[in-house]
Amino acid sequence: MTLPRDYGGQSCALSRSMEIVGERWTLLIVRDAFHGVRRFGEFAAHLSVPRAVLTDRLTTLTRAGVLERRPGTGRREVYALTAKGVALWPAVRALSTWGDRFYPAEGGPRRVYVHVADEAPVDEDGRCTACGGHVPVADLVVAPGPGAAPAGPDADPVTAALARPHRLLTPLLPHPAHREVVER
Incomplete structure (x- = not known):
């Protein structure tokens, strides 16, 4: 059974923050982004996270405005921290x-x-x-x-x-x- 992403009944700033960065692997992805990891394959290889989970976490972080997808070389996109993401340092x-x-x-x-x-x-x-x-x-x-x-x-x-x-x-x-x- 998958746990819900929200903290029902909780309305404090910490619970709202945890809805974005509190899932397993998420803070390690953010840490790696600070260290300069940019591509999906780099995150996957370094963290040994299942690709479906990585896709989900990157999508959540992108939708929340913590990461942004930028054009990379060729058809591949790269991920970079936004100002909101850098504020997590x-x-x-x-x-x-x-x-x-x-x-x-x-x-x-x-x-x-x-x-x-x-x-x-x-x-x-x-x-x-x-x-x-x-x-x-x-x-x-x-x-x-x-x-x-x-x-x-x-x-x-x-x-x-x-x-x-x-x-x-x-x-x-x-x-x-x-x-x-x-x-x-």
Whole structure:
């Protein structure tokens, strides 16, 4: 039996938010969009989510205005966060921080965030440890942390790309038609 998407009888802002981002896989899709995942196949390969579920979650996020579909190269479309989607960054960061604190990976966090301007780490509250400023998501680099597992030879392309520092909100992988040029 499929659970309903709405929280009948609940009218608070949290319940309305959960109707959009509270289903299984949804926040991981949003996280990956922040990391630069753009294409359906990239989300599917990295998350190992059933394609029908991924289609449903992407449709929900697009209809809610969290993601938008944009023309890609060829006939394929890509997904990108909208301003409404980017506004979810504090929640994604807070949940990641909470997970690192209470369910840590061996060795420390799997990913760390660095301020582009001065290459200093960003603390739990999203402030740069060097300049003290609040760092907007577009000014962050995600890098492997001390608890990151190395990407093995069979890693999907997204996992392999996340093993290198990468600026958030920028495409993580080049379009397949351009890979030969990039890899040379």
